Every structure is written in C-alpha cells, then in structure tokens.
Amino acid sequence: SFPGGRRDPADGDAVATALRETREELGVAVAPTRVWGQLRTLPDRHGMTVAPVMANLGPLEALTLNPNPDEVEEVFTLPLAHLLREENQGYTHFRTASGYGYTLPVFLNGPHKVWGLTAIITELTLELLVPGRY
DSSP states (O other), rough: OOOOOOOOOOOHHHHHHHHHHHHHHHHOOOOOGGGEEEEEEEEEESSOOEOEEEEEEGGGGOOOOOTTTTTOOOOOOOHHHHSSSSGGGGEEEOOOTTTTTTEEEOOOOSSOOHHOOOOOOHHHHHHHHHHTOO
C-alpha cells in the first residue's frame, strides 16, 4: 500500500497528513511544492475516507529510503511501463454475503500482486498520467 494514516491535530489538511506519513513511514521528506494535487476521496473497507495525494519525488534512484520497521515490512516499485502492459492488468470479482458483487482492478506479474485500495489509487493515477494508454 501507499504511505498513509490518520490525520493528526497538527496536520493542516490531507496534503500535510500525506507528507508527514511519507516522512514517518519511508523517511522521505517531500516539499509541499512537489505536490501535484489530490485525487478524489475514496472509502476504505472500514468506512474511513482516504484522500490520495500525488507528488513528484524525482528519480527513484536519487531517493534514499529509510523505512520505519514498525510500519513498513517491505518497499517495492513497479515501472510505469509494467503497469501499462495489458498482460499485467486484471480485475478481481468479489461477492458479499448479501449477494452484492463488485469488481476491483489488480496489477499482476511483478514481485507482488497490487490489489485493493492500492490498485484503485494506481488505476486512478494511470488514468490521469496516461489517459490515452490506460
């Protein structure tokens, strides 16, 4: 999943929360000027509202990550080219006890399966970054 967490009283807004959580979880300080904007809010499976924030971190090779072991088990990235290949895109169909069904995106064929809210946010990001290709 992406860095994230609850808003602290000292956080001014969703962007401040995202920047603080990124610093706490990954050890990466992102300047507010690097923030591109906020995607639409989404509900998580617990009924909380998630406000995805997009920022430009620059080249990944230039980043020094210092993951917090209390919050982060593993860090991985997937290239944009990988996410755009159709063979790496899929959907998972869910059905609830009441019979209600829903479909969510999933990204495959990497070291990890990207699913759930992370895949939804990834899909929304791809739609914005490469609208003609995704």
